[in-house]
Amino acid sequence: MSENDHERAERLILGDWVEGLSPTDHQWVNRHLETCARCSKFADSAEQALRRLRSVSVRGDPVLVRAIRLRLHARALELHERRVQLTMLWISCALSWVLGALSAPFVWRAFAWLGERSRIPAFAWQLGFALWWALPAVAVTVVFVMRRTRAENRL
Amino acid sequence: MTIANSLFLNSMERETQALARGLRRRDPDLLDRLIEQYQYRLLRYLLYLTGSREAAEDFFQETWVRVIDRGHQYNSKFKFETWLFTIARNLVIDFRRRKTTGSLDALSEPGEGQPMAEPAAPDNLSPADLAAAHEESERVWAALARLPAFYREVLLLRFQEDLTLEEIAAVVAAPLSTVKSRLYRGLSELREKLETEKV
Numbered sequence: 001m002s003e004n005d006h007e008r009a010e011r012l013i014l015g016d017w018v019e020g021l022s023p024t025d026h027q028w029v030n031r032h033l034e035t036c037a038r039c040s041k042f043a044d045s046a047e048q049a050l051r052r053l054r055s056v057s058v059r060g061d062p063v064l065v066r067a068i069r070l071r072l073h074a075r076a077l078e079l080h081e082r083r084v085q086l087t088m089l090w091i092s093c094a095l096s097w098v099l100g101a102l103s104a105p106f107v108w109r110a111f112a113w114l115g116e117r118s119r120i121p122a123f124a125w126q127l128g129f130a131l132w133w134a135l136p137a138v139a140v141t142v143v144f145v146m147r148r149t150r151a152e153n154r155l
Numbered sequence: 156m157t158i159a160n161s162l163f164l165n166s167m168e169r170e171t172q173a174l175a176r177g178l179r180r181r182d183p184d185l186l187d188r189l190i191e192q193y194q195y196r197l198l199r200y201l202l203y204l205t206g207s208r209e210a211a212e213d214f215f216q217e218t219w220v221r222v223i224d225r226g227h228q229y230n231s232k233f234k235f236e237t238w239l240f241t242i243a244r245n246l247v248i249d250f251r252r253r254k255t256t257g258s259l260d261a262l263s264e265p266g267e268g269q270p271m272a273e274p275a276a277p278d279n280l281s282p283a284d285l286a287a288a289h290e291e292s293e294r295v296w297a298a299l300a301r302l303p304a305f306y307r308e309v310l311l312l313r314f315q316e317d318l319t320l321e322e323i324a325a326v327v328a329a330p331l332s333t334v335k336s337r338l339y340r341g342l343s344e345l346r347e348k349l350e351t352e353k354v
Binding site: 010011014015017018019042045046048049050052053054055056057058060061064065067068069071072073075076079080 | 181183186187190191194195198199202212215216219220223224291292294295296299310313314315320335338339342343345346349350
């Protein structure tokens with residue numbers, strides 16, 4: 001028996017556990033094991049190693065489990081509240097946008113009138129109007145950025 | 156595929172879909188059930204990965220917090236344990252990345268000097284049997300502790316968790332060929348270590 005045969009047998013013995021063997025390989029390795037004491041010993045020790053590996057269990061920790069349960073319940077509540085807040089924020093945004101869109105022509109005229117009365121250049125009162133229009137979006141963006149920063153800091 | 160097989164797959168799919176819906180709702184009862192069901196397996200996986208009881212317990216908590224935070228990302232096409240182990244693994248790697256390198260290679264030295272966890276033995280054994288079981292467990296742990304973490308990890312997933320090679324590849328984010336070679340190498344090294352220790 002050549003060294004190659006032993007190497008092949010050892011690989012197939014491990015392969016049988018790792019991914020299974022084709023019938024041909026199975027037949028070959030079985031025939032080899034019948035006549036080779038060295039590889040039979042290898043097969044036995046591999047099987048024993050696996051049996052010993054499978055026998056290892058881990059001690060659980062009821063205190064740890066209780067602690068994580070409490071933590072998760074609190075977290076679930078916190079996330080739920082945050083979701084409600086977020087929904088409210090979106091509703092406010094939508095309302096603010098609708099009101100802004102509806103009132104835009106009147107506000108435009110108001111800004112134009114004020115600009116004319118106080119004799120300020122047109123681009124200045126138009127900029128004021130743009131700011132008024134963009135203010136809710138800016139406020140919401142600031143809120144989101146602050147929330148994200150806070151969440152990242154917590155991690 | 157037989158009818159029994161297809162019925163089994165259908166029921167499994169329904170189960171994972173229900174799980175995905177529950178996770179999206181952050182259902183507290185479901186979370187309790189999941190912790191109950193997977194506590195030992197997750198802790199054992201983390202113990203294999205980190206080699207330290209203390210670190211494993213920390214990551215255990217963080218993994219569950221991430222489960223609740225990212226519950227909406229769970230894909231019901233996969234088994235829950237595959238997703239759970241992936242989260243746990245990523246947490247360990249992220250932590251290691253912040254400390255040193257971004258792979259499990261850094262975990263080759265288990266627990267950085269801390270003792271490996273004490274394994275449990277069944278309660279119904281006599282004190283002598285218990286002592287023998289404890290000693291045997293310690294020997295296996297000692298042999299495992301001398302293996303690199305990426306070997307310990309695949310050995311656990313394959314031979315204790317009974318995951319398929321494809322599922323293991325998904326958890327460890329490596330090609331199938333890498334998973335196979337780690338399994339061959341890990342099993343071979345474990346056999347050698349347990350064998351030499353017996354002498």
